[in-house]
Amino acid sequence: MCGIVGYIGKKEALPILIEGLKRESYRGYDSSGIVVLKDKKEFLVRAVGKLENLEKKLEGKKIEGNIGLGHIRWASHGEVTEENAHPHFDCKKEIFLVHNGIIENYRELKEKLIEEGHKFTSETDTEVMCHLIEKYFNGNLEEAVRKMIKDIRGAYAIAVISKRDPQKIVAARMSSPLLLGINKDEFLVASDPAAILIRTRQVINLDDGEIAVLKPNDFFILKEKPIQLIEWDIKEAEKGGYPHFMLKEIFEEPEAIENAIRGRLVPQEGNVKLGGLESVKEKLRKIKRLILVACGTSFFAAKVGEIMLQEYAGIDARAEVASEFRYKKQVLDEKTAAIFISQSGETADTLAALRELKKKGILCLGITNVVGSSQARETDAGVYTRSGPEVAVAATKSFLGQISVLAMITVFLGRQREMSLVMGKR
Numbered sequence: 001m002c003g004i005v006g007y008i009g010k011k012e013a014l015p016i017l018i019e020g021l022k023r024e025s026y027r028g029y030d031s032s033g034i035v036v037l038k039d040k041k042e043f044l045v046r047a048v049g050k051l052e053n054l055e056k057k058l059e060g061k062k063i064e065g066n067i068g069l070g071h072i073r074w075a076s077h078g079e080v081t082e083e084n085a086h087p088h089f090d091c092k093k094e095i096f097l098v099h100n101g102i103i104e105n106y107r108e109l110k111e112k113l114i115e116e117g118h119k120f121t122s123e124t125d126t127e128v129m130c131h132l133i134e135k136y137f138n139g140n141l142e143e144a145v146r147k148m149i150k151d152i153r154g155a156y157a158i159a160v161i162s163k164r165d166p167q168k169i170v171a172a173r174m175s176s177p178l179l180l181g182i183n184k185d186e187f188l189v190a191s192d193p194a195a196i197l198i199r200t201r202q203v204i205n206l207d208d209g210e211i212a213v214l215k216p217n218d219f220f221i222l223k224e225k226p227i228q229l230i231e232w233d234i235k236e237a238e239k240g241g242y243p244h245f246m247l248k249e250i251f252e253e254p255e256a257i258e259n260a261i262r263g264r265l266v267p268q269e270g271n272v273k274l275g276g277l278e279s280v281k282e283k284l285r286k287i288k289r290l291i292l293v294a295c296g297t298s299f300f301a302a303k304v305g306e307i308m309l310q311e312y313a314g315i316d317a318r319a320e321v322a323s324e325f326r327y328k329k330q331v332l333d334e335k336t337a338a339i340f341i342s343q344s345g346e347t348a349d350t351l352a353a354l355r356e357l358k359k360k361g362i363l364c365l366g367i368t369n370v371v372g373s374s375q376a377r378e379t380d381a382g383v384y385t386r387s388g389p390e391v392a393v394a395a396t397k398s399f400l401g402q403i404s405v406l407a408m409i410t411v412f413l414g415r416q417r418e419m420s421l422v423m424g425k426r
Helices: 013-023 051-058 106-115 126-136 141-151 245-251 253-261 275-285 296-313 348-359 374-378 397-416 421-425
Strands: 003-009 031-038 041-048 067-073 095-103 154-162 169-174 179-183 186-190 203-205 210-215 218-223 289-294 316-321 336-342 363-368 381-384
Touching: 003 013, 003 095, 003 154, 003 169, 003 210, 013 031, 013 051, 013 067, 013 186, 031 051, 041 051, 067 095, 067 154, 095 126, 106 126, 126 141, 126 154, 141 154, 141 169, 141 210, 169 186, 186 210, 245 253, 253 397, 275 363, 275 381, 275 397, 289 296, 289 348, 296 316, 296 336, 296 397, 336 348, 336 397, 348 363, 348 374, 363 374, 363 397, 374 381, 381 397, 397 421
Parallel strands: 289 316, 289 336, 336 363, 363 381
Antiparallel strands: 003 067, 003 186, 031 041, 031 067, 095 154, 154 169, 169 210, 179 186, 179 203, 210 218
16 A cells, blocks of 8 residues: 655646645655656655655755655565666656556566566666556657556556647546646645545545546546457348338347346356346345346337246345335335446436436346446446347337346345246256
């Protein structure tokens, strides 16, 4: 565990950085350091031991500048030495970085960078990131950080500044805490709210995969998103010789059922394997009541699901029309979960009901056909129907896909409860 602080604004950075580090002093006792930039010149000071040692080294030094980073370290990689203290820097001492976390693949990255001619001055995993940013830098710091992040594996909360792209702090996080402090004409970044409270009470908690860019008078946040694969091809979205799409999709119903269940049945165990529900499996074990929320044809699938879940899984289930659901007072508790059903994953009323229950802290599952849809992104977990494109307005094959998934969810939940092996096999 380490603590990081960054400041950019109109005030002198150094006293704010030191005060912030004092508020985070519990996060590290091995070493500390600061870097402040002014007119493309850096003032870098590091010290071994408690923060008081750094303060002693700073006594009598004139360090001016409105942008800087601070760090307090609890050693994880490398000995407790001044060389291993943060901030770390690149070959040309133009890029400076502070880090809380562990980079798991730093050894292989370091070996490759050394082969490319990079010179390392520490034993830490952190320094690898400085050299990767140097490698990718082409005039824009956040772009270099974005590319660097794609190479590393592990946990990190980082703040970066550069003499080559001054008046800018770039911050990013993955599985380590990081907050932004927002104030008039100044911004902070820190591991702990206490370090931000010295200047402002307005904060933004960065989420995993987000990159923040702080400038003297503005800030913005970038979000890295994973590439997703559309499971159907262009031929599936054409009529294929049929006079209209609805007839084509009716004839595709047997295939839709096969696609929904393929690879998900475990007959010898009388069970199913639904990867989309693995992350919430233990939470579902405690659920006593399920609300199935949908519109149109998906609501009729929900009504079928209601019967299956009550009859075979032994769970109190109720189907609700999404357009009416959020206007009714709901009796909810920690043993209630909801399943939202939508072919497109973009049904406005269903999404509105989903967001209402999310606010109330209810576990929300989804059944949808479209990868990366709003419903797929916003639910806690879910199962895709894999029905392929459905162009006709009237639902046909997607309806059977939804019922197939609901039947598998019934087995999944039933086998967690009192459903026998024999019944599960049926």
